Amino acid sequence: MDLDIALILTQDGITTGAVYALLAIALVLVFAVTRVIFIPQGEYVAYGALTMAMLQQGKVPGTLWLLVAMGVFAALLDGVRAMRGGPRVGLAASLGWTVAYPLALAALLYAMPATQSIIVQAALTLAILVPLGPLMYRLAYQPVAEGSVLVLLIVSVAIHVSMVGLGLLFFGAEGSRTPAFSDAQFSVGALTISGQQVWVVVASAALIVGLWLFFDRSLYGKALRATAINRNGARLMGFSPVFAGKLTFVLAAFIGVLSGILIAPLTTIYYDTGFLIGLKGFVAAIIGGLASYPIAAAGALLVGVLESFSSFWASAYKEVFVFTLIIPVLVWRSLTSHHIEEDE
């Protein structure tokens, strides 16, 4: 192994690490605000990449119908609750989001010509998939929001399994790869950096800075942080935990889908790729103790680089290296941090 190879491997590791970093941040965010260990995070990556690929092939992606179905179901739940004397405030707005929006989007997709610029396709992909986040919270997590972490985890596993199954139905068993955002190539010594890799790293960095600004400067971001620290306290201050949950899931879905769109040109994505990517993001999130954003992001880069180097040295044991990393991390964390009993 010489310096050139080490540099190429590091470059590769940073590119994949950037995506893991985004997922790790989303996982930390969701856990902090809602106490959900969000296993389906990776599925958003796969759905994002494959929906984009289907749009590029001029097909209407099946995820659109998932959005419509989930919207109608959520509207039914809200409607039944209102009829039973529940709150009627905001029912019209909620109907607009759950029923009118998906149908309008479907009409738009059918009316539009099949060939679009890559930016329009990316925007459509986000428009279809991001609303799945809050709808998922509404349908699956909101009814058990006060449950224990274990109950929420079990719900996550159930959603993960159903999303993988639906993915197979929507996209088929074979993988897809989309054309790159830019064909630019930069040569730095032995390194060849593709435009797409720059896109991934820059977009990840921009998103991380954006999230930091959101949490540090905006009122909603502060409210989310408050909810993460003390749910009841935030509620007493007039910030609805249901709204906090939905907002968190919007962000998580957005991060996941964007990661999918970004890496789709770099590798082949299958309907079940998401789980493994999500798990690696999870390893990074664990390194950050499911609490610290910067440590999780750094951990993600570590996971990416470790993965890339171990695939060079011992490709048969690559995953073993990555997932074994979690053991020393857990030992170290349990030695250095105080254990707080979690009573539900």
Added chain:
Amino acid sequence: MRMTKLAAVLSTLALFSSQAALADITVGVSLSTTGPAASLGIPEKNVFAMLPTKIAGENVKYIVLDDATDPSAASKNARKLVSEDKVDVLVGSASTPASVAIAEVAFESKTPQVAISPVNLPPEKSAWVFRTPQNNTLMAGALVEHMKASGVKSVGFIGFSDVYGEDWLNAITPLLASAGIKLGAVERYARNDTSVSGQVLKLVASKPDAILVVGSGSPAALPQTGLVERGFKGQIYQTHAAVNQAFLSVAGKAAEGVIMPVGPVVVAKQIPDSHPSKKLGIEFVQKYEEKYGAGSFVSFAGHAYDAYHLIEAAVPVALKKAKPGTPEFRKALRDAMETNKEVVATHGVYNMTPTDHFGLDQRGRVLIRVEGGAYKLLAK
């Protein structure tokens, strides 16, 4: 009153089911239509929807189950098919581990099994199991012949870190050794890996004359594009599992010039007219694509169809000895499959023997090269 009604319903049901079991030949199929091998299992399942429902004048019933590429689910399916549905023959599965699980049940229940994957078993367990795909040694032999003829001296290997990759490595290592070709770097990757840069770097750095990629369908495209991007100039070989439309569309330009061994059905139109599988192959591809869309045919569908051919050829022989639904019929079916000679199918001609339950010979393989985004038969 209610009890008598219930009894009447139950006895009618029992009557119907026992009639069905006596009169019909039942084929129990367990395929991996979900899970990692879904890209193999789905086209195979498609085939069972278009098969004739009569063989030698007898009704045939196909019961198709999904084993989710999970050996324990496959085992459960096989047990259910054997004990509840009293099947005469088991078919499946698409993936090798699941096929091994079914073979266990086939052996215990003395039911013949036609596996649609090249599963290797110890000889005593193999008696009831017949396979339709070419075994990897046959395919590897074609590649090594080509390597030798084109003067390749060293080969790099990158394959799936599962049974398929392992089987290929075991099949090709002795063949390479006896041809005097050096096997250099041996690398592994997983089906849904997002990057193989590390493995590709190592392979290219070891400067082999040729590289063999062992993967299936679109996942086989990742090392292919990686090697081409990294500037590897030697010959790249792929295996027969990679041959499908998804591989071509994902690998795109990077696939140009790659050489693969396949069953003749994949290039049915290009093989010489004298090939026994030509007519059958063209007809089948046409029928399949009429039903499932142009370009949808993959060689796995051919393997499933060949399973039907093996059964179709064995049934008339077995019917002379026993009635369907009985242990005697299953035994007769097994014996017929083993002794039938020159059974023409889409992937070649089967001649099973007591020691060889793969049955395909040189007629079951051809080499193809990807040219202009299509498969082109390589002249001998």
